[in-house]
Amino acid sequence: MKKNMGTADRVIRIIIAAIIGILYFTGIISGTLGLILLILAGVFVLTSFISFCPIYAPLGISTCSLKAKK
Template sequence: MQCNVGRVDQAIRIIIGVVLLLVGFLTPLGLIWQVVVLILAAIALITGIVRFCPLWAVLGINTCGQGKSV
């Protein structure tokens, strides 16, 4: 699997994921909004950890550099 998420992008995604997890668990949201926030948190964390974003692959965006693999 090719890397398409650079180090700065990775850090931002992980920070956003953690913040969204906290928001999802600690704020009084409706059930649907809580699920939406937790799904977004999971997506941000997973793409940050594995350094691959399927949406960016489709759009041709790469912040990782050329030819690097995970």
């Protein structure tokens, strides 16, 4: 897997995941929607750590900086 996520993209995903986690565990979001968002947050964290988004690959998107591509 070739990295296709830049630092800014990774940080934004982790922040969104943290916000979703806080909202879920404080009870602000719950039920089916809460579980779906919690799973999405987990996916965001996982993709941030491996720097690869499987949705970006077929679309040819890369948020890596130009220096990282060389």
